[in-house]
Structures are given as structure tokens and as C-alpha cells.
Amino acid sequence: APPSEPCREAAAEVPAPGPAAVRGRILVVDDEWNIREVIRRALLNRGHRVDTAETVEQALALAGKGDYQAILCDIRMPGPGGAGFYRSLLATAPDLAPRIIFMTGSALDPDIETFLAETGCLHLRKPxxxxxxxxxxxxLL
Structure with missing residues (x-):
């Protein structure tokens, strides 16, 4: 057998990277555990590293130490909410602010619509x- 045969067999056992070969570190911010968990699992299944935060305060602490490629953040949460989180990031870690993807169930709230338009951030409407x-x-990766 030619000497390349074992290499070919070993290479056949290594799965080829799929289209999502780019992996990132993601922060998920939502006050609802079940939503955080579903999103966390979906992103883990794609090979991303995922941290979660239940509050804006937790999220700001994590954002201060983490190098996140994307941050998923619910807009409506107790305390300062997603808008307060965004403004705090602008002040403390401005390079992270454009990496936020907001999640909102408030499709017709004019204040939220104005806020989303002002930020220019990506957003997803629930569900x-x-x-x-x-x-x-x-x-964003």
C-alpha cells in the first residue's frame, strides 16, 4: 500500500467543518431562565462559547471581563433593561455596543421602536x- 494510505484513513475520520466553522463567544442577557437556556443550548450546539446573565448588573460585570463577539439582550427586563445596558456599554465598553442583538416582544411600542432605530443594532422580534x-x-462573527 502507498505510504499515504494511513493518512487518508485518519483524515476520513475527522469531520469536515460545516459552514458555521467560525465560532464565537456569546453573552445572553435575559431575565427569564427558560429563554436564556433555550438560546444557550442552541448556540452551544453550533459550537459557540456561551455565558448567560439574568440581570443587567450581571451582564455588565461579564462584559467588563469578557471578549464577546455578540451579545443577545432582551429589551424588557427589571431595572435599567436593555436600553440601560446599551447606554452603560457605550460608556464603559463602547466597542461592545454594536455587537448587541436586541430581543423584543414589544413590536408596537413607539419608545422601543425609536430606541432600536437610534442604536442601529440588529434586533429580533419574539417569537x-x-x-x-x-x-x-x-x-456578527
Missing amino acids: FALEDLVQAVER
């Missing part, structure tokens, strides 16, 4: 398909 969420995240 959304997990595949849409994954695609939005991977656009």
Missing part, C-alpha cells in the same frame, strides 16, 4: 425561530 437567532449571531 423568533432559533435558526434566525443563530444566523443573526453568526453575522
Whole structure:
């Protein structure tokens, strides 16, 4: 047998990277555990590293130490909410602010619509398909 045969057999056992070969570190911010968990699992299944935060305060602490390629953030949360999180990031880590993807169930709230337009950030309207969420995240990578 030619000497390249064992290499060819070994290479056949290594799965080829799929189209989502780019992996990122993602922060998921939502006060609802079940939503955080579903999103976390969907992103882990795609090979991303995922941290989660239940509050804006937790999210700001993580954002201060983490190098995130994308941050998924619910707009309506207790305390300062997604808008307060965004403004705090602008002040403390301005390079992270454009990496936020907002999630909102408030499709017709004019204040939220104005806020989203002002930020220029990507946003998803609940309910959304997990595949849409994954695609939005991977656009930022």
C-alpha cells in the first residue's frame, strides 16, 4: 500500500467543518431562565462559547471581563433593561455596543421602536425561530 494510505484513513475520520466553522463567544442577557437556556443550548450546539446573565448588573460585570463577539439582550427586563445596558456599554465598553442583538416582544411600542432605530443594532422580534437567532449571531462573527 502507498505510504499515504494511513493518512487518508485518519483524515476520513475527522469531520469536515460545516459552514458555521467560525465560532464565537456569546453573552445572553435575559431575565427569564427558560429563554436564556433555550438560546444557550442552541448556540452551544453550533459550537459557540456561551455565558448567560439574568440581570443587567450581571451582564455588565461579564462584559467588563469578557471578549464577546455578540451579545443577545432582551429589551424588557427589571431595572435599567436593555436600553440601560446599551447606554452603560457605550460608556464603559463602547466597542461592545454594536455587537448587541436586541430581543423584543414589544413590536408596537413607539419608545422601543425609536430606541432600536437610534442604536442601529440588529434586533429580533419574539417569537423568533432559533435558526434566525443563530444566523443573526453568526453575522456578527
